[in-house]
Amino acid sequence: MTTTPDDARPSTAPVTTGHVEATFVGGPTLLLRYAGLTFLTDPTFDDAPAEYPGAVTLRKLVGPAVPRAGIGTVDAVLLSHDQHADNLDVSGRALLADVPLVLSTPDAAARVPGVRGLEPWEETTAGAVRVTAVPAVHGPPGAEALSGQVTGFVLRAAGEPTVYVSGDNAQVDVVAQVAERFPDVAVAVLFVGGANVGRFGAEPLTLDAARAVAATRLLAGARVVPVHHTDWAHFVDPLEAFVEGAAAAGLADRLVVLERGVPTVL
Numbered sequence: 109m110t111t112t113p114d115d116a117r118p119s120t121a122p123v124t125t126g127h128v129e130a131t132f133v134g135g136p137t138l139l140l141r142y143a144g145l146t147f148l149t150d151p152t153f154d155d156a157p158a159e160y161p162g163a164v165t166l167r168k169l170v171g172p173a174v175p176r177a178g179i180g181t182v183d184a185v186l187l188s189h190d191q192h193a194d195n196l197d198v199s200g201r202a203l204l205a206d207v208p209l210v211l212s213t214p215d216a217a218a219r220v221p222g223v224r225g226l227e228p229w230e231e232t233t234a235g236a237v238r239v240t241a242v243p244a245v246h247g248p249p250g251a252e253a254l255s256g257q258v259t260g261f262v263l264r265a266a267g268e269p270t271v272y273v274s275g276d277n278a279q280v281d282v283v284a285q286v287a288e289r290f291p292d293v294a295v296a297v298l299f300v301g302g303a304n305v306g307r308f309g310a311e312p313l314t315l316d317a318a319r320a321v322a323a324t325r326l327l328a329g330a331r332v333v334p335v336h337h338t339d340w341a342h343f344v345d346p347l348e349a350f351v352e353g354a355a356a357a358g359l360a361d362r363l364v365v366l367e368r369g370v371p372t373v374l
Contacts, residue, residue, distance in 0.1 A: 151200030188275030302345030
């Protein structure tokens, strides 16, 4: 069982208006304290190592930096998709029953009780936060036939920075669409790592280093938080590749690489 020192547990105090507090749990799982609410992305809390058989067997290498018991109350889950264990594992699926609002794709809503499905660009609210579902493509164009529906999210609230969560998206032109609609994105959580299980040849399932650098350029002015870059065997582009690529492009000051399990105000 993963344990977390008291000084590394997510804080329970409200985050100052105009700031976002993020705690990197591991994989795609990020705890966000925003506008007085606690959001959780793609919950994965199973201990490692573990294998998840399916059309492609996925192998988890590292357990969560913060266990489920250390997360506390969650107001809303932003679930990019439910069909892959590296985005929703057994413990993460069990957690959904304790969360009052779980947002995801319409396909996920048809499969998972209690999930609200949003079409791309559809908007809903969580407290004072406007949540907009945004497109994501889990592979090359047309990947939906094999990878299924995936979504990203944009969070907005009065007096707060606009936050973009990419979900498992591999297409830079999708990021361009989001940047055009929301030019004020101040924090961008990008799912990187160039995930590849061989399904589409050399085409990645998430942003590889070069695409993540291109996405960072498009999200002009945003602080970029990379997640989903380790913890699973199918990530082929290490985080260091993105960091080095961003530095070479003069974008190093835009990256925020979170220490696992440590609450960080962005």
